[in-house]
Amino acid sequence: MAGLEAALREAVDGEIRFDAGSKGAYVTDGSNYRQVPIGVVVPRNVEAGARAVRVCARFGAPVLSRGGGTSLAGQSTNTAVVIDWTKYCHALISVDPDARTCVVEPGIVLDTLNQRLSGHGLQFGPKPSTHSQCALGGMIGNNSCGASAQAYGKTVDNVRRLDVLTYDGLRMRVGPTSGAERARTVAEGGRKAEIYAGLDRIVTEYLADIRRGFPRIPRRVSGYNLDSLLPENGFDVARALVGSEGTLVTVLRAELGLVPVPACQSLLVLGYEDICRAGDDVPRLLRHCSPGQLEALDGRMAQLMREEGVHLDSLGVLPEGDSWLLVQYSGDSREDVDEQAHSLLRALGRSEKDPDVAFSDDPEREQRMLKAREAGLGVTARPPDDRETWEGWEDSAVPPDRLGDYLRDLKKLFEEFGYDHPSLYGHFGQGCVHTRIPFGLRTAEGVAGFRRFVERAADLVTSYGGSLSGEHGDGQSRGELLTRMFGERLVTAFGELKAVFDPDNRMNPGKVVDPNPVDGQLRLGPAWRPAAPRTHFGYPEDEHSFTRAVMRCVGIGNCRSHHGGVMCPSYRATLEEEHSTRGRARLLFEMLGGHTDSTITDGWRSTEVRDALDLCLACKGCKSDCPVGVDMATYKAEFLSHHYAGRLRPAAHYSLGWLPVLARLSRIAPSPANALLHAPGLSRIGKRLAGVTGERAAPVFARQSFLQWWQAQTQERNGAEPDPADPRTVVLWPDTFSTYFHPSVAISAVRVLRDAGFEVTVPTRPVCCGLTWISTGQLTVAEKVLRRTLDVLRPHLEAGTPVIGLEPSCTAVFRADAPELMPADQDVQRLSGQVRTLAEQLVHHAPEGWEPPELARRATVQTHCHQHAIMKFDADRELMRRARLDADVLDEGCCGLAGDFGFERGHHEISMAVAEQGVLPAVREAAPDSLVLADGFSCRTQIDQGGTGRRALHLAEALALGLEGNLPGRQPERLAERPSPPSRTARWATTAGAAALTAAAAAAAVRPALRPSRHP
Incomplete structure (x- = not known):
């Protein structure tokens, strides 16, 4: 092992990793299986990857080529040297628009490829549901399909030539080969001649078997x-x-066939009383039309979507029925696709006006509907009824004209084995059926039942002339079952083909040929005994189990997407599996143990897990964007609380984690405090001591805090406190950021709420949501802070008074983090139900007749990640619409600052890389007379400091400016009353107040290290 690692480091231009953390990140894929890698190689170019294979061959080490790692049959996990092509080997080498071909490297992601091809009006036709993260090398390995295969076929139908490498070092370009060309090759002698002679012999010997033994159906991926x-x-x-599946050769480059991007599309949805009746109707539909896609989903999936609160807008437009067929047409014009749909309806004797028919030629609506179908795996993976569902029989395929009967027999098999009500959906136009089944993979009895079921299911699908796999491949899930489908002779031929290319069985061994048992190497299994640690968070949605929470990740890999949504910013910046949500979940799973060969052996103290979580921005994007709701921000806080229990923490945990205390101390002397924070020499020393990156300018404390302004206002108004029970009363939450740094946000909110007819009250005793302690894992302190806050708010909680949050991250604490941290506290539950965003209050609860001021302006809007994940943005969109803001709400991901993340030493480069992927360029491109809106303090700070030349406003500030009629014509955000860094003279100011503040701040920073349980 040491010699292999040393040889790889010497010979390969790439990242060579044999550490426990890297192994843990690659220990499994999207399947039920788990095998610990020998090591991981991340080549910087294709030639380096080829050298890595040659080095492995010298040592006899097995090799596994890996793309997006989303395989559902166990193809992407093995005790082998894993070569991950996705970080560097993702070039589009060439495009020939006339021939409609391109040449790619194996690590390029499908969506990225199609985006780069869009200028030519071309695309790669097959489109699996994992199109935002699957790599072309993996698609070639798995023969991927997807919904669009109805029109474009499988990957195999779109591959022209491959540049491949055998384990023993032969590199060759392969494709269609004439008899004369084969004869010349054999005559030349050598390893290539040996391969081609072997292929000729296999075809000659098994010719009749091949012609008879391969089912003639659209979706045969097995074998x-x-x-x-x-x-x-x-x-x-x-x-x-x-x-x-990487068992024969390593693919280094691929020449692909391309298809034109359709000019227009339409979607017809037909309702049925059950999924079997929908299957019955597929042959009739196919006789009358040639759709681009013919998909299905059943009532069980719709039920799960409603229970999980996802894709509700798509469900709302489904026609009557308990199962549906989605028929998409493509054409050159809107008239063309409309006529195709109406022609089918006429042939079926149905009408667009029928209650069980829905028709759309709106592209955005169509994509929403098809995304709902694509979400099947994620929706069915973790049903709200707490059952665990698994792969294993998730993509069988039969002739489309026998689909309805197959579905009935499959449902009978479910009933026989007691697998209650799995959802059935899939690519029905090609007879491919998807499902996830509640196999009992934790007990010997359950595993035995799993094995018996897949054997019976294999016999069932074979009796229909179908395929074990219609899309996901064989791997370990179905390799052992191939004899039931193909018979002994063809499986023997598969073995001979393997021997021609890989005689020593070193390429992804244990898959397809001489496969590991279907019930072997399970990720769980009857011998799995994970730790059950006591935790701070309650994990109420995961049976109060951290272990079950970690197991939410099923390996779909949406966190490895490159565009759109929020998840996962650190992966997008690094392209590292370890820094994806999935990679971190894998390491946490390993940390819990349960296997004798677990890669992480020191539990909560693990430095490998700590390092993987270090670049997690805690943006919570995964909580909403992950199909199964993995909440890595919460897992990170939990881990940090245990990792640092009883020992010193990083300096930033004290300086940034205790920011609310330091901000309150700033009231002693805000101007001298700012001077010290920005003095050239002192600031550098202070940042170093505080664990803050030197590239960041410290935020500036306001001269007058919001609470000071409020107290002055209250004295001037000389009025009594509003009655908490008065329906007009609202509590404005004085978060640290809107109070001490950007008080104009809170002041503006007061003006807008009063204009809307509300009576505003503000807590005058110190309160805090505990966000900064939560994000740094100081959960005991956070709970104490929250309890004190609840004491202050209790009269309002008892009266049901709305609490209006302005800082999205603080509002999200009350909505999500606090109920999970204190699940049994009724006041926490009340607060969670009473806290609202400003937009939610104004849109849903303002007195009838109130309208916001007309801003009549374009706006570039950055949504805070926590708002995206927890509160959503619908109310804000509606409020901006009413205010006549032409809002471009960015879909560019996280701003990269993310609370304390962008201020911590060692994070600046990643922070800026994330920002430059979308947010900062979008702000720079915004029109000079448009508004830039960002409700999050982090987002505004990143925009302010990111070289955009713009200063972002909170929506409350924009509305207040509109009320006052002060919205100017150009760069209005510069007029907001925001503190600026002190002048050069002021920076050198030294006063007794500043000295006192420095001493107090130092004491506050040291105190938690000495007495961590002390109340702040």
Whole structure:
């Protein structure tokens, strides 16, 4: 092992990783299986990857090529040297628009490829539901399909040639091969001649078996593509290697066929009383039309979506029925696609006006509907009824004209084994059925039942002339079952093909040929015994179990997407599996133990887990964007609380984690405090001591805090406190950021709320949501802070008074973090139900007749990640619409500052890389006379400090300016009353007040290290 690692480091231009953390991140894929890698190689170029294979061959080490790692049958996990192509080897090498072909490297992601091809009006046709994260190398390995295969076929139908490397070092370019070309190759001798002679021998010996034994259905992905070597199919070696799951060769480059991007599309949705009736109708639909997609979803999936609160807008437009077929048409014009849909309806004797029919030619609406279908795996993976569902029989395929009967027999099999009500959906136009089944994979009895079921299911699908796999491949899930489908002779032929390319069985061994048992190497299994640690958070949605929470991750890999949404900013900046939500979940799973070969052996004290979590921005994007709701921000806080229990923490945990206390201390002398924070020499020393990056300018304390302004206002108004029970009364939450740094936000909110007819009250005793302690894992302190806050708010909680939050991260604490940290506290539950955003209050609860001021302006709007994840942005969109703001709400991901993350030493480069991927360029491109809006303090700070030349406003500030008629014509955000860094003279000011503040701040920073349980 040491010699292999040393040789790889010497020979390969890449990142060579044999550490426990890297192994843990790659220990499994999207399947039920788990195998610890020997090591991980991340080559910086394709040639380096080829050298890595050659080095492994010298040592006899198995090799596993890996793309997005989303395989559901266990193809992407093995005790092998894992070569991850996705970080560096993702080039689009060339495009030939006339020939409609391109050449790519194996690590390029499908969505990225199609985005780069869009200028040519071309795309790669097959589109799996994982299109935002799957790599072309993996698609070639798995022979991926997706919904669009109805029109464009499988990956195998779109591969022209492959540049491949055998384990023993032969590199060759393969594709269709004539008899004369094969003869010349064999005559030349050598390893290539040996391979081609072997292929000729296999085809000759098994010719009749191949022609008879491969089911003639649209979706046969199981087995090797020996049929591509038939004379009538051009003896296409490239296509024979597609779908071989990395067990034969390493793919270095691929020439792909492309198709035009459709000009127009429409979607017809037909309702049925059950999924079997929908299956019955598929042959009739196919006789009358040639759709681009023909998808299905059943009532069970719709029920799960409603229970999980996802894709509700799509469900709202479904026609009557308990199952549905989604028929998409493509064409050159709107008239063309409309006529195709109406022609089918006429042939079926149905009408667009029927209650069980819905028709749309609105592209945005169509995409929402199809995304709801694509979400099937995530929706069914973690049902709200707390059952665990698993892969294993998730993509069988039959002839489309026998689909309805197959579904009935499959449901009978479910009933026989007691697998209650799995959802059935999939690519019905090609007879491919998706499902997830509640196998009992934790007990010997459950695992035995799992094995018996898949054997019976294999016999069932074979009796229908179908395929074990219609999309996901064989891997370990179905490799052992191939004899039931193909028979002994063809499976023997598969073994001979393997021996031709990989005689020593070193390429992804244990898959397809000589496979590991279907019930072996399970990620759980009857011998799995994970730790059950006591935790601070309650995990109420996970049976109060941190272990079950970590197991939410099923490996779909949406956190590895490159565009859109929020998740996962650190992965997008690093392209590192370890810094994806999935990679971190894998390491936490390993940390819990349960296996004798667990890669993480020191539990909460693990430095590998700590390092992986260090670059987690705690943005909570995964809580909303992950299909199964992994909440890595909460897991990170939990881990940090245990990791640092009883020992000193990083300096930033004291300086930034205790920011609310330091901010209150700033009231002693705010101007001298600012001077010290920005004095050139002192600030550098202070940042170093505080664990803050030197590249960041410290935020500036306001001369007058919001609470000081409020107290002055209250004295001037000389009025009594509003009655908490008065329906007009609202509590404005004085968060640290809107109080001590940007008081104009809170002051503006008071003006807008009063204009809307509300009576505003503000807590005058110190309160805090505990956010900064939560994000740094100081959960005991956070709970104490929250309890004191609840004491202050109790009269308002008892009266049901709304609490209006202005800082999204603080509002999110009350909505999500606090109820999980204190799940049994009724006041926390009341607060969670009573806290509202400003927009929610104004849109849903303002007196009838009130309208916001007309701003009549364009606006570029950055949504705070926590708002995106927890509160959502619908009310803000509606409020901006009423205020006549033409809002461009960015879909550019996290701003990169993310609370304390961007201020901590060692994070600046990642913070700015995240910001430059979307937010900062979008702000720079905004029109000079438009508004830039960002409700989050972090977002505003990143925009202010990110070289945009713009200063962002909170929506409350924009509305207040509109009320006052002070919205100017150009760069209005510069007029907001915000503190600026002190002048050069002021920076050198030294006063007794500043000295006192410095001493107090130092004492506050040291105190938690000495007495961590002390109340702040």
